[in-house]
Every structure is written in C-alpha cells, then in structure tokens.
Amino acid sequence: MPNDLARPDHDSRVVAEELRDVLAEALAGHRVEALAGRVARLIEAYRSGSVPASVILDDPVTVAAYAAYRMPATVAALRSVLEQASVAVPSLRVRRLVDLGGGTGAAGWAVAAWAPELEQVDVLEQSEPARTLGARLARGSSVAGLRESRWHAWTLGLSARPGAPGDVADLATLSYVVGELPDALRHEAVATAMAAASTVLVVEPGTPAGYRRVLEARDLLLGGGFEVAAPCPHQLDCPLVGDDWCHLPAHVERSALHRAVKGGELSYEDEKFSYVLATRLPVEPYAARVIRHPMIRKGLVGLPLCQADGTAAQRLVSKRQGADYKQARKLEWGDCLPG
Ligand SMILES: C[S@@+](CC[C@H](N)C(=O)[O-])C[C@H]1O[C@@H](n2cnc3c(N)ncnc32)[C@H](O)[C@@H]1O
Known part of the structure; x- marks a missing residue:
C-alpha cells in the first residue's frame, strides 16, 4: 500500500527544516573548504568497507563534516523506515529511544519527526566531539524529548550495557554502526539493542556488504525472539540470491550547506540503504x-x-x-x- 499513513497532528517537515537550520547555524564557524576536504576523506573511509582501527569521528572538524553530509541522508532513511513501521507495527509508539553508536544523533531527529509522543532520547556514543555537536544540535529542536536528549560516553565492548535489567525502551537504533564493528562486536551490538528495547532497527548502507550485515542482524533478532516487521513480509530466509541484494532508496533534499560540502549540484539525492525492523509487538501481516x-x-x-x-x-x-x-x-x- 502506498505509505500515506503520516502520523496525525505532527508536522515532520518542521523537524526537517529545523535540522537544516540548526546544522547551518552550528557549522557556520567552519570553512566550507575544510568541511568538504573532510567529507571526501569520510566518504573514502566508509567506501573502503574496512573496520576502522581507531575512532573515525575523532575531531570537531571531521564531526562537523559528518553531520553536514550524513545527517540529512540518515534522517531521510530512518524516516522512510518509520513510515513502514506505521503500517507493519501499528501499535509502535516511541516514547523512549535508545540510539546506540548514535554519532551526532540523527536517529533522534528522525524519530522526533515521526513520533509526537517522544519523551526521552538516550544517545550512546564513544566520540566526545560527536556527542558535543549532537547535543548542541538537539538543543535547537522544538521537540522537548529531543531537546533534552541525554548523551552518554559509551564504547561497545568496553562499557556496560545501558539501562538496568528490565528497563526497556520502545526503540533501539543501530544506524550505520554495525559496519564499523569487528565480527565479535556485531553480535554484541545486536544483543545490546535487543536487551535495550522492544523494537530494534538496524540500518546499513544499501550495498551488498551492508545487506549481508543486515541479514546477520536479522538472524540474531529472530534467534532472540523478535519478529521481523520490515522490510520482509515473512520470517523465512531472504529469497534474493546471486548478485541481488535488498535495499531501498530514500529521497534526500540537499540544503545549500549539503551541496557545498559534497560538491554536488543537484537539489536532491537518493540515499540507498538496507535495514531490518524487528519487534516484540504484534506485526500486521502484509502480502x-x-x-x-x-x-x-x-x-x-x-x-x-x-x-x-x-x-x-x-x-x-x-x-x-x-x-x-x-x-x-x-x-x-x-x-x-x-x-
Ligand atoms: C557511521 S557513524 C553513524 C552515526 C549515527 N548512528 C548516524 O547514523 O549518523 C558510526 C558511529 O558508530 C560509533 N561507534 C563505532 N564503534 C563504536 C563502539 N565500539 N562503541 C560505541 N560507538 C561506536 C562511531 O563513533 C560513530 O559515531
């Protein structure tokens, strides 16, 4: 069904415009050429597909560049998944979000644009400059739950799992995180998400490698008693074989800043992503x-x-x-x- 189930009485466009404006304001002190240089390096690092030997988002300029070129695309991808969640998990209400490896907090912006009920956002992130910029951006939001986000210094594999046992949020996100982790930590990441919330969303780049990592996460989620809500209309093995892989596009409006740091002319781009949304809530079957x-x-x-x-x-x-x-x-x- 065309996904026109916009959540009522909540203007998601306002949130998107706010993000554009707070990004422009927070990054105004950086030279565009410096940001563009870091964007080029980040694109290369992410394209390489190798697990980074050290923290990538390790200084304020790199973090600013990351926020400028990745946050709009990430928010668009997550918004598109949340629209699918409206169809597949109609009872999902996200009052509490736990964003694991949250970077500069894109997931909170996507959820704030979709869930008027949002009350609490916990962002767990290892990079101090990412937490600092993310918290500053969030403070510019008109959504109270996002504005008052809590930012935790947290390294998967070293820090304790978040929250007390039994303290379960509505949604845990692993947004473009799993690909940065060594094999052993990927399992731990998904296990941490399953313990943290009753619904889990794993998003990766829409490449064959990203899709394979999503399939691995899907297996772990099914093994943990979660039901797959999207994109698969079933709980069976993925039928795609050979060179085919499951991925989707999200339409991203490019702001002037986005265009400048990425060196692109077009006013939009398509973000290709792979994802799995799995839940302990009832899933509405679809054909x-x-x-x-x-x-x-x-x-x-x-x-x-x-x-x-x-x-x-x-x-x-x-x-x-x-x-x-x-x-x-x-x-x-x-x-x-x-x-
Ligand atoms: C590509 S960024 C994605 C950031 C954010 N989730 C988003 O979608 O914009 C990957 C993030 O994972 C974080 N990360 C990688 N390994 C981590 C670990 N072991 N513990 C905590 N965070 C980690 C990085 O610091 C970075 O912020």
Whole structure:
C-alpha cells in the first residue's frame, strides 16, 4: 500500500527544516573548504568497507563534516523506515529511544519527526566531539524529548550495557554502526539493542556488504525472539540470491550547506540503504513488498516483489485488472501491499 499513513497532528517537515537550520547555524564557524576536504576523506573511509582501527569521528572538524553530509541522508532513511513501521507495527509508539553508536544523533531527529509522543532520547556514543555537536544540535529542536536528549560516553565492548535489567525502551537504533564493528562486536551490538528495547532497527548502507550485515542482524533478532516487521513480509530466509541484494532508496533534499560540502549540484539525492525492523509487538501481516522500481509500460505494471510466502517474483498487473492496476500504478520501490 502506498505509505500515506503520516502520523496525525505532527508536522515532520518542521523537524526537517529545523535540522537544516540548526546544522547551518552550528557549522557556520567552519570553512566550507575544510568541511568538504573532510567529507571526501569520510566518504573514502566508509567506501573502503574496512573496520576502522581507531575512532573515525575523532575531531570537531571531521564531526562537523559528518553531520553536514550524513545527517540529512540518515534522517531521510530512518524516516522512510518509520513510515513502514506505521503500517507493519501499528501499535509502535516511541516514547523512549535508545540510539546506540548514535554519532551526532540523527536517529533522534528522525524519530522526533515521526513520533509526537517522544519523551526521552538516550544517545550512546564513544566520540566526545560527536556527542558535543549532537547535543548542541538537539538543543535547537522544538521537540522537548529531543531537546533534552541525554548523551552518554559509551564504547561497545568496553562499557556496560545501558539501562538496568528490565528497563526497556520502545526503540533501539543501530544506524550505520554495525559496519564499523569487528565480527565479535556485531553480535554484541545486536544483543545490546535487543536487551535495550522492544523494537530494534538496524540500518546499513544499501550495498551488498551492508545487506549481508543486515541479514546477520536479522538472524540474531529472530534467534532472540523478535519478529521481523520490515522490510520482509515473512520470517523465512531472504529469497534474493546471486548478485541481488535488498535495499531501498530514500529521497534526500540537499540544503545549500549539503551541496557545498559534497560538491554536488543537484537539489536532491537518493540515499540507498538496507535495514531490518524487528519487534516484540504484534506485526500486521502484509502480502508483499516492492523491492525495486516498478516497471511501467503502456497498460502494464511489473512489480518486483518479496512475498509473504518467502519467495521473490515479478507480478504483472495489466490495465484490464481495473482497480488492481490503479493501485499498482501508485506503488513505489519500498512500499508494501496489503495482506
Ligand atoms: C557511521 S557513524 C553513524 C552515526 C549515527 N548512528 C548516524 O547514523 O549518523 C558510526 C558511529 O558508530 C560509533 N561507534 C563505532 N564503534 C563504536 C563502539 N565500539 N562503541 C560505541 N560507538 C561506536 C562511531 O563513533 C560513530 O559515531
């Protein structure tokens, strides 16, 4: 179903615009050329796919560059997942968010734009300059729960797990974190998220390697008694084989700052990401998810689907099918079909 289930009485656009403005204000003291140089280095480091030997976000300029080019894209990806959560886990209400390896706190901004009920955000992060900038940005939000976020010095594998046993938040996020961790810590990261909250979201870059890490996290979540809510309409093995991998696009509006530090001309970009959303709450069954751009021909729509029976297939819907065709024409990559 096209995902038009915007949560009522909450203007998510306001939150997105606020983030753009607080980023511009907080980073105004940095030379754009310096930020652009760090962005280029960060892109190279992340593209290499290797586990970093030391903390990447280790100084204020690198952190500022990271926030400028990654926060808008990360917020867009997480917002798009949360829209799927509205469909797949209708009872999910995020009063408390725990953001593990939260960096400059993008997850809090995404959740604040979606969950009017948000009361408490705990960001756990090893990098001191990331915590400092993230806290400053959050203080510029009009959403009280985000403005009053708590920032904790925390290193996975060294620090204790967050919270007291049984103290369970509504949502734990591992947003673009797992890829920075050595194998042993990936398991610990997912286990920590499962202990911290009743719903867990793991997001990784939409590359074959990111997708494989998401699959690994999915297995751990299923093994921990969570149910997969999205993107898969089933709990079975992923049907994609060979060179194919599950990933989705999120539309990102680029601000002037974003364009300047990334050296791009376009006013938008597509953030490709892979993710798994798993929960202990009831999951609303759905028939299938569109896992690529639909093929549109005259009088015919081809929907590449992952289906509730655990198979992947292209479904053709012709104009002769009336209402189904009209519905199919509206579907986009990432949408789900009702059960
Ligand atoms: C690519 S950034 C993502 C930041 C943020 N979650 C986001 O989506 O914008 C990866 C983050 O993971 C953090 N990180 C990596 N290893 C960590 C560890 N062992 N303990 C805590 N944080 C860690 C890094 O410091 C960094 O902030």
